[in-house]
Amino acid sequence: MRVKSKKVDLAEGDLTPMIDMAFQLIAFFMVLINFAQTESNDRVKLPSSQLVKPPEAPLEFPIILHVAKDGEIFLGGDSFTAETLRVGLNNEIAVIKAEGKSVKDANVVIRAHKDTAAGDVQEVIRVAQEVNLENFALRVKEDRS
Amino acid sequence: MKIRNREEGQETQLNMTSMIDIVFLLLIFFVMTFKIVELEGDFSVRMPLAGNDSVAMDSTELPIKLRMRADELGRLTSLSLNEIDLGQDFDQLRGNVISLIGTTTPVEGDDGPEIEIDTDYNLRYEYVIRAITAVSGYKDGNEVVKLIEKIKFAKPRR
Numbered sequence: 001m002r003v004k005s006k007k008v009d010l011a012e013g014d015l016t017p018m019i020d021m022a023f024q025l026i027a028f029f030m031v032l033i034n035f036a037q038t039e040s041n042d043r044v045k046l047p048s049s050q051l052v053k054p055p056e057a058p059l060e061f062p063i064i065l066h067v068a069k070d071g072e073i074f075l076g077g078d079s080f081t082a083e084t085l086r087v088g089l090n091n092e093i094a095v096i097k098a099e100g101k102s103v104k105d106a107n108v109v110i111r112a113h114k115d116t117a118a119g120d121v122q123e124v125i126r127v128a129q130e131v132n133l134e135n136f137a138l139r140v141k142e143d144r145s
Numbered sequence: 146m147k148i149r150n151r152e153e154g155q156e157t158q159l160n161m162t163s164m165i166d167i168v169f170l171l172l173i174f175f176v177m178t179f180k181i182v183e184l185e186g187d188f189s190v191r192m193p194l195a196g197n198d199s200v201a202m203d204s205t206e207l208p209i210k211l212r213m214r215a216d217e218l219g220r221l222t223s224l225s226l227n228e229i230d231l232g233q234d235f236d237q238l239r240g241n242v243i244s245l246i247g248t249t250t251p252v253e254g255d256d257g258p259e260i261e262i263d264t265d266y267n268l269r270y271e272y273v274i275r276a277i278t279a280v281s282g283y284k285d286g287n288e289v290v291k292l293i294e295k296i297k298f299a300k301p302r303r
Contacts, residue, residue, distance in 0.1 A: 015161050022168045029175030047271040049278040051289055052186025059187070067270075109187065117219060118273045119266030122301035129194040137187035140274055144184075 040111075041066040041074055047114035048143035059107040059137060061099075063092045065128075067112035071120035082123040089131050103132045111139045188277055192297050208259040208297070209245060211238075213276060215268035224276070235279040242280050242292055263299035 044066045065085075066074040073080045075088045096106050108128050112121050125136060212225045224231040224238055227245070231237045246258045260280050264273055282291040 015165065019161070019165065019168065022165070022172055026168065026171050026175060029172070029179050033175060033178060046183075046185065047274040049186075049188075049274055050284055051278050051282050052188065053289075054184045054186050112270045114269065114271035114274070115219070116270040117266055118213075118264045118268040118270050119301045119303070121270055121273070122264075122266075122298050125190075125192065125298060126301060129192060132194070134191060134193040136190040136192055138190060138274065138277070139185055139187050142184040142186050 043068040044111050044113045046111060046139060046141040048141040050143045052140050052142055059109065061096050061101060061106040062109050063106055064109045064111065065124060067110065067116050067121060067124060069113040069115050071116060073124060082127055085124065085127045086131060089128060093131060104134055106133055107135045107137055108133050109137045109139055190296050208261040211260055211262050211276060213264040213268055213272065215265040219267045219269040221268060221272045235275055239279045239283060246292060257294050259295040260293045261297050261299050266302050
């Protein structure tokens with residue numbers, strides 16, 4: 001009987017290494033997690049280029065336009081077409097002007113899907129030009145191969 | 146004394162189960178929300194509305210014209226730089242740009258050459274980015290050599 005009770009004691013394994021590993025994994029994922037990546041859109045797959053580098057400083061007053069493959073434009077959660085985009089842009093410009101800056105300080109970041117028709121992107125630029133926006137950034141994925 | 150010793154020895158064993166439960170919950174949360182961030186960068190294009198800008202009218206230098214043609218599926222069929230046909234070769238395009246601007250040293254400020262990209266409407270955007278990559282510079286080891294920094298688009302073709 002005594003021997004049996006000793007066996008019960010042995011069955012409690014040492015959990016320390018497992019907890020160590022679990023904490024290490026948690027620390028790893030916590031460090032790498034990036035909540036700030038909210039400006040991406042599931043329907044946009046960017047083209048890639050070897051020449052671009054991630055910007056050192058974030059752009060001032062960015063207006064981020066997502067252009068999906070079928071030419072649909074997303075601006076701040078709303079969906080637009082090239083014809084109706086002007087309304088959305090005017091709202092953004094109103095915000096920028098309320099902060100005491102001019103339209104020319106704004107940066108239009110165009111995140112277009114790689115298979116979008118180039119003409120659709122040109123239409124987006126044309127509409128933005130018509131509301132006096134003039135700084136554009138064509139966002140692409142960095143290709144490090 | 147003997148009884149006390151025994152009791153103290155037994156009390157030091159903590160119950161780990163609840164902590165491990167929480168730790169695994171946290172671990173699963175972070176694993177599920179984990180997403181490898183792809184690094185992104187920008188090609189900057191400064192394009193005021195044509196006609197409003199008097200500076201552009203003063204410029205004596207005409208922009209280099211790049212024409213891109215597409216088939217009905219949006220694939221690239223031909224490139225031509227200032228009416229010189231280049232086929233579909235982006236390396237050749239870069240070579241021609243280097244010979245056109247005459248130097249491979251980077252040009253500072255707003256005085257650099259300008260290129261106007263005139264593309265068919267249905268050409269895939271990816272090819273436009275490849276063309277912009279080819280004309281705006283090349284990689285020499287880890288250094289990026291810049292060629293043309295001023296890029297603009299022609300009117301969209303319908």
